[in-house]
Amino acid sequence: MKKLERNxxxxxxxxxxxxxxxxxxxFVLPGLAFEVTGPYVWISYLIAALCVLPAALSKSELATAMPASGGTYIYIERTFGPMAGTIAGLGLWISLLLKAAFALMxxxxxxxxxxxxxxxxxxxxFLTVxxxxxxIIGVGKVSGLLIAVVITSTLGLTILNIGTLSTATVIPGIPFSFSHMxxxxxASGLVFISYAGVTKVAAIAEEIKTPEKNLPRGILLSLLIVTVLYCVTTLALAKFLPIDQLKSxxxxxxxxxxxFGGNTFATIMAILAIxxxxxxxxAGLLAASRFPFAMSRDHLFPKSFGHIHRKFLTPVWSILASGIIIACAIYFLNIAKIAKLASAFILVLYMFVNITVIALRETHIQWYRPTYKSPFYPYIQIFGIISTFYLLVMMKDLAIIGLVSISVPGILIYFLYAKSRVNRKGVLGIRGKRKDLFDDTPNFSPTMHSLGRCELDQDANVVVALVGNEKSPEMLIDIGTSLADGEQIEVAHLTEAPEQSDLNDFTDEDPNLRSLRRRVVAMAIEKTTPINFDPIVTHDLSKSIFEIGQRLHCNWLFMEWKGRLRGTFTTxxxxxxxxxxxxxxLAIYRDKGVRYxxxxxxxxxxxxxxxxxxxxxxHIAKNNNAELTFVYLxxxxLDISETSNLEKYIRDLSDELDVRxxxxxxxxxxKIEKIESLSVEYDLLLFNTSTNYKxxxxxxxxxxxxxxxxxxxxLGIHTAPA
Structure with missing residues (x-):
């Protein structure tokens, strides 16, 4: 498969x-904002920019993890499942079309x-047609001319702003009054749509050089430039024109x-605006029409939306449907409602972009490996969620109308069309409560695929599940051999792939897997323990580990887990x-680098x-010639009797063991601080894990x-139920 060039x-x-x-x-929206809040429009643009910032950072992270994904629709669909994806895709489609309708007006x-x-x-x-x-005929692609037009428009607005503000003595709106908050x-909710395009560039992350650096820098710098331009321009408007002349x-x-400059200068600015x-x-119609096209390929929309015209090579039905929606918005809605509805949709989607980052990080999905990570996680995302939600609340009835008008059709499309055609769960469905478990020995499910000739038909006393982030796989396997006591060990290396990926495309082992296989074979010879090594690709990591354990009737299952670090956040x-x-x-191992x-x-x-x-x-002590220390915390x-009983309990446990x-x-x-201080003197700590997550x-x-x-x-051990 050819890859896009990073240029x-x-x-x-x-x-x-x-x-x-x-x-x-x-060019248009300030007139509607002045009607809402008078001369303080510049504050509304500034607040809207601050609310956009978390989504911009979050989408930068998502784009470097899924550079060829196609944008917010796929992020949400992969995370929350096909129903959320249907609603999100429909919302993105409609919001971009409403923005295009607003631009045409x-x-x-x-x-x-x-x-x-x-x-x-x-x-x-007429312009919509x-x-x-x-x-449809394929000449709607945005060319380099767009960038030239934007640069010229920016320069024109800058000249206009410098000229008007340089003569100012008093500028209405400075300082602003909190009584107008x-x-x-x-108005911030209304103008939010002005920043809707800031993260569009994330959809082409695959074509960006060093995206982990250039993508977030580019998004943040462009957001800063446009925010300054918006704020300064609205200040210039408030300074030079009466508010009554600006309203609507x-x-x-x-x-x-x-x-400021007469009819000639006004004509030039009008041409630049046009x-x-x-x-x-x-560009809005071009981008929007690709959402139903992509959704049809994912079986969430009818196939006709994915039809490509033989001559023009464009998704003709998707473009026609998009054009009709734009026309209906122009004909039936006034321009203020168009702007407010579009802003409401985008607010919701940006809120879910922030939620998506939290969900993907906290579920520890294996394939989610962004090369850029949002700073101040998760606080910046929480701020984005709260701020966008608050702006939605401020929009009152219109926000509810917008949400219902998107959610209800999206839910109906999913249940009436998509549900019977897809079986994806999304990351939260995979990591959440599960009912699709096997009581008996399962065969390979559609969510699991072996890279080799693995049939998992030989029972194993110990299963070691490797998920790719182990500090030392050999150390985990070595502990497993101690507990296997010479019996069969299964080492399963699991690679988790997105649900949209075809597991049959994963046919070859990469060099790292071949190297690991060689080291495991060497360990089997040295330990004189039968060890099978099987690389497996799966859509569902937890379920596959469960299936392997059930199928092999193992007594022990080993995994590595680093626990929660101080100050981190988890769901x-x-x-x-x-x-x-x-x-x-279940034995959960945390490797601190101790090798003896x-x-x-x-x-x-x-x-x-x-x-x-x-x-x-x-068994571990016997294998390593180690000394055991039992501690009751x-x-x-305690009185004398209680102390005596506990000491006897400890002696009874230790006397049964043929080690020091x-x-x-x-x-x-x-308790945690006590264990931490005690562990300084030891190489390995064992304890019972019993706390369920709340x-x-x-x-x-x-x-x-x-x-x-x-x-x-x-080594934290969760004992099997009796």
């Missing part, structure tokens, strides 16, 4: 991003300054240019699902699970924190 540098990213934003958002307003009087609505409808035809926030003015820049908004409307522990479903012992295990610390709970813990420690003051073992009782005030464990469970903060390597 877009930082300047190209900035130009494309600015080109996607600059247009009706500054603005186009007509500026064109009316150059020609005889036309009916604005019918002129916009022309642009739709151009897209409600109207300012309402669909051509405010023309009016400002006429007052060219800019024409390009925007054309669930990735091992919590396996703990609640496996019928074997001579002293082992075992934390006791005084329950039946301690016997399993003691036996595991015994308590935060209570000692034990004692330790008191603590903070909604309030957003900073990790007690088990997670012990695994993460211990000073030595850790």
């Amino acid at each position: 877009l540098g930082l300047s190209s990213v900035i130009s494309i991003s600015i080109a996607s934003m600059l247009g009706s958002g500054i 603005g186009f007509g307003a500026y064109l009316s300054t150059l020609t005889t009087s036309f009916d604005l609505k019918y002129l916009a409808l 022309i642009i739709t035809i151009l897209n 409600d109207s300012i926030l309402l 003015n669909l051509r405010p820049i023309y009016t400002l240019a006429q007052v 060219l800019t908004m024409t390009s925007m409307a054309n 669930q522990s990735p091992v919590a699902w396996l703990r609640s479903h496996l019928s074997c012992h 295990t001579r002293k082992i610390l075992i934390i006791l709970d005084e329950n039946s699970n301690d016997e399993v813990l003691a036996q595991a420690a015994y 308590t935060n209570k003051d 073992a000692v034990g004692h009782i330790e008191h603590y005030q903070n 909604w309030y464990n957003v900073f990790g469970t007690e088990d997670d924190k012990i695994i993460a903060q211990a000073s030595c390597s850790v």
